[in-house]
Amino acid sequence: MSNIDQLRNKIDEITIEMLRLLKERTEVSKQIGELKKNSGLSVFDEKREEQLRTEVSQICKQIGLDESIGKKFLNFLLNESVKVQSDGKQTHLTIFLKAKTLEQQGKKIIHMEVGEPDFMPDPIVKSALAEAYDKGLVRYGPAQGMPKLREALAQYCTKKFGANIKTENILVSPGGRFSVFLAISTLLNPGDEIIVIEPAWPAYRDCAANAGVKVRTIATTLENNWDPSISEIESTVNSNTKMIVLNYPNNPTGKVLSPKLQDQIIELAKRHDLYVLSDEIYSEYAFSEWNSVLASNYPKAIVIQSFSKSHAMTGLRIGYTITDPKIIEKMVKLQALCITNVAEPVQYAALKALESDVTQNAKMVKSKINILVQEAEKMGLRFVSPDGAMYLFAKIDRPGFDGLEFTNRLLDHGVAVAPGDGFGSYKGFIRISACQDEGSLKKGMMILHEVLEE
Secondary structure, three states, rough: OOOHHHHHHHHHHHHHHHHHHHHHHHHHHHHHHHHHHHHHOOOOOOHHHHHHHHHHHHHHHOOOOOOHHOOOOOOOOHHHHHHHHHHOOOOHHHHHHHHHHHHHHOOOOOOOOOOOOOOOOOOOHHHHHHHHHHHHHOOOOOOOOOOHHHHHHHHHHHHHHHOOOOHHHHHEOHHHHHHHHHHHHHOOOOOOOOEEEEEEOOOOHHHHHHHEEEEEEEEEOOOOOOOOOHHHHHOOOOEEEEEEEEEEOOOOOOOOOOOOHHHHHHHHHHOOOOOOOOOOOOOEEEEEEEEOOHHOOOEEEEEEEEEHHOOHHHHHOOOEEEHHHHHHHHHHHHHHHHOOOOOHHHHHHHHOOOOOOOOHHHHHHHHHHHHHHHHHHHHOOEEEOOOOOOEEEOOOOOOOOOOHHHHHHOOOEEEOOEEEEOOOOOOOEEEEEOOOHHHHHHHHHHHHHHHHOO
């Protein structure tokens, strides 16, 4: 047997042994997951992970292994543990699906768990869909989006966000969620790290996990007005960190960062050469001073926008990305592979929707949030009044309160809200959506209060 065959056999033996150890590790992880579930503990344990990360750094130095490779391997293992332990974890979408099932069985549900405007799109959207058919816009199209729509979006964004946006800076996708998926999947590699400021929409974490990317969280608190710590972000960045996610106005808290704090985060990203993925789909519902990340003119900024919230077009599934053409080029390749292109009638409807006046939508949402604030204050819930978006993220000060248990119990009384731990380690919180008419919101809050007092 040649030396190369002997070495290959050795590699094979090591690989098989690593798989056996991975199987053993997965089984232990499952046991830990069950214990956490029974004890009401979070799947995520940043402190424990950081301790292990330090040990991996030390052992890499001792044995002469590239630290970046060691940490990427660790990130793979940590992600596998999270997947195993998150199996069956409930989120706002879980509650939504349960609520829909109950409705199909004839039960009336007040939906305060999802962020879906309860008003219809402008009638121009209806006309546009029919017009698209008459114009023959029912064919394959460019993966990046219809040129006319991208041109209109470039002009719209240049005027609205104070940046010089061109057609080549725009990618049209089927909803903001898919835009997030494209950005994470094309710009990051397995083992890379992404920083997410929590509480946060769970799709960032889910898209990262799907791509084999490790999420590092910056947990903000109600007591600190949901402001992230710049020093904590700085200390979290390492050689594997490639992206930081911003979402302001925030889902679920409604927080809007001060311009100063946002600028500090952008400057930090520039120093470390990080992508900044800024989800700005609630920008139409910013009720305090708000600036788009586009204003920073940072080439590695990727801004996500959507017609879902601003134009009440959730079911039409259309959003768009604004970023450097080189980044767009990478994202377009994956989009072409996955969907070919966004449906032309929907793109044409979006083009026409840009002509509509949506200022009244923001006034309606603000009015609905005010109702939630007033009712929540009456029942003594703790929260920071939202600066924007369409939610109230409230802490329930009751001994042993479990948001997940409560939301399931509340659903039995005909009201659906989202458990706080769907947005991070916020077991004592619930997210209440302001997406019903005034009467339904007041009734829903009344039932919520009654169930709390049981």
